[in-house]
Amino acid sequence: MKIHKPDMSNTELFQSGMQIGKSILGTTVNTLLFAYLGESMILFAYLRMQKQSLGILLNSRLLFQNCIFMIFGALSCVLVIPISTLLMKKLCGGNHDR
Structure with missing residues (x-):
């Protein structure tokens, strides 16, 4: 954005970065969550084939x-957008806010 519109203020750069990030976020989170969910289902089926009771399955380490990995993966995707947008805003050094 800085190359195409060099006169953008810091606020405009940040808002633009957030818009770009939001458009990417949905696809990324869906991909990660469905991958982890699929892995959990396979693991659940494997443990069920081992004749484990439902209580043991739900308390399975x-x-x-897998649930913790899924949660942290989603949080990481959500947090990386504002952090990277702020860093790029600082690195690109947009014009001072008007």
Whole structure:
């Protein structure tokens, strides 16, 4: 954006970065969540084939780890957008806010 519109203020750069990030976020989070969900379903099926009871399955460390990975993956995707937008705004050094 800085190359195409060099007269943008810091606020405009930040807002533009957030808009670009939001358009990418949905696809990224969906991809990660469905990948982790698919992995959890396969693991659940495997443990079920081992004749584990439902209580043991729900308290399984492996399933818990997959859920934690899924949550942290989604949070990381959500947090990376404002952080990277702020860093790029600082690095590009847009004009002072008007």
